[in-house]
Amino acid sequence: MKSLGSIRRSFAPWNDPDAKPYIVFENVTKRFGDFTAVNNLSLKIYEREFFALLGASGCGKSTLLRMLAGFDEPTAGRILLDGQDLRGIPPYRRPVNMMFQSYALFPHMTVEANIAFGLKQEGMAKADIEKRVAEMLKLVKLERFAKRKPHQLSGGQRQRVALARSVAKRPKVLLLDEPLGALDKKLREETQFELMDQQQELGLTFVVVTHDQEEAMTMADRIAIMDKGEVMQVATPAEVYEAPSSRFVAGFVGNVNMIEGTVSGRENGVARISDGNGLTIKAENIGDAAAGSAVAFAIRPEKIKVSSRKPDDPGVNVVEGEIYDIAYLGDMTVYHVKLADGQVVKASALNASRITDDPLTWNDRAFISFRPDAGVVLTR
Numbered sequence: 149m150k151s152l153g154s155i156r157r158s159f160a161p162w163n164d165p166d167a168k169p170y171i172v173f174e175n176v177t178k179r180f181g182d183f184t185a186v187n188n189l190s191l192k193i194y195e196r197e198f199f200a201l202l203g204a205s206g207c208g209k210s211t212l213l214r215m216l217a218g219f220d221e222p223t224a225g226r227i228l229l230d231g232q233d234l235r236g237i238p239p240y241r242r243p244v245n246m247m248f249q250s251y252a253l254f255p256h257m258t259v260e261a262n263i264a265f266g267l268k269q270e271g272m273a274k275a276d277i278e279k280r281v282a283e284m285l286k287l288v289k290l291e292r293f294a295k296r297k298p299h300q301l302s303g304g305q306r307q308r309v310a311l312a313r314s315v316a317k318r319p320k321v322l323l324l325d326e327p328l329g330a331l332d333k334k335l336r337e338e339t340q341f342e343l344m345d346q347q348q349e350l351g352l353t354f355v356v357v358t359h360d361q362e363e364a365m366t367m368a369d370r371i372a373i374m375d376k377g378e379v380m381q382v383a384t385p386a387e388v389y390e391a392p393s394s395r396f397v398a399g400f401v402g403n404v405n406m407i408e409g410t411v412s413g414r415e416n417g418v419a420r421i422s423d424g425n426g427l428t429i430k431a432e433n434i435g436d437a438a439a440g441s442a443v444a445f446a447i448r449p450e451k452i453k454v455s456s457r458k459p460d461d462p463g464v465n466v467v468e469g470e471i472y473d474i475a476y477l478g479d480m481t482v483y484h485v486k487l488a489d490g491q492v493v494k495a496s497a498l499n500a501s502r503i504t505d506d507p508l509t510w511n512d513r514a515f516i517s518f519r520p521d522a523g524v525v526l527t528r
């Protein structure tokens with residue numbers, strides 16, 4: 149989509165040792181009674197970053213956001229914003245605004261009155277409010293809808309009003325809790341790109357909470373994957389997908405095959421992994437996996453090729469199996485291949501042409517093949 153990718157490609161302050169993080173969570177713990185919702189968590193977010201907190205329900209992402217907004221204080225640890233410790237600073241005095249899932253627009257007020265509401269409360273002069281509201285309407289492309297009430301708008305338009313209202317006060321950081329949760333799939337996808345555009349145009353730092361991995365992958369510069377109040381990995385979407393740091397992350401994001409086994413030898417950066425049932429594969433990207441240790445070779449279905457003929461490239465792993473199930477999804481087909489040791493491996497093939505030269509069907513003998521560097525070896 150447009151030039152967005154190329155603009156953002158150079159945006160990676162987290163790789164710059166001289167860049168100062170804008171938001172810092174320093175050993176933050178939050179307990180509710182004897183329940184620990186956030187556990188000794190540290191995290192750095194940079195100015196202008198689109199940062200996503202991704203995790204299953206109850207993992208502590210909203211609690212993290214609420215502490216940043218000032219609705220809750222950490223039980224232990226510190227949160228810094230632009231170098232300032234936020235402890236004790238009330239929500240309305242933090243340069244942070246929060247946009248909630250439900251949007252909570254005032255139903256009896258017009259779009260422009262909704263956007264103006266916070267500015268009026270702040271005591272801004274009338275002329276300035278009008279100017280700011282006009283700017284905001286232009287930003288979210290709702291100039292023509294200024295006089296409408298929320299119920300006369302589509303879900304996507306309402307979401308844009310909510311965005312305009314939350315950025316009208318010019319916060320430095322916008323916190324978004326499941327911002328697109330109320331929209332249907334198609335509108336969600338469109339709105340994701342809009343949000344990205346607007347974030348860039350505004351030059352704000354966005355921290356978004358979502359349990360939707362596709363949404364996080366699409367929008368965010370970096371993603372923190374959370375589980376039980378802890379951060380499991382912080383990385384760009386591509387790194388999270390291609391180089392997950394643990395079984396949990398690999399399994400949480402996208403589809404993955406986990407070939408469990410023991411490292412039976414390693415030389416020149418290539419390990420042999422045996423599952424103890426006759427299957428041995430060669431793997432690269434072995435990290436710190438020592439000989440004898442229990443590991444998982446995590447490989448995405450699209451990195452595995454299925455064919456009826458045995459590939460003769462000695463560099464690749466080839467394993468014989470049987471087509472156990474086929475899911476035809478239109479744009480691609482997912483083959484479930486049962487190996488001799490009983491495990492079922494998923495391999496997806498893009499249906500780039502309408503007719504395949506290697507038709508495979510149920511119960512066919514088939515070969516899966518993949519390069520040793522097509523997956524990652526995980527010790528955790």
Ligand SMILES: Nc1ncnc2c1ncn2[C@@H]1O[C@H](COP(=O)(O)OP(=O)(O)OP(=O)(O)O)[C@@H](O)[C@H]1O
Nearest residue numbers: 180183185203204205206207208209210211212359
């Ligand atoms: N005020 C509170 N008192 C007691 N427990 C709480 C409180 N607020 C949150 N919790 C608990 O802390 C944990 C984390 O909650 P949090 O809302 O941060 O999760 P989440 O990851 O945002 O989940 P969801 O996606 O469902 O909103 C949950 O188990 C929740 O029950």
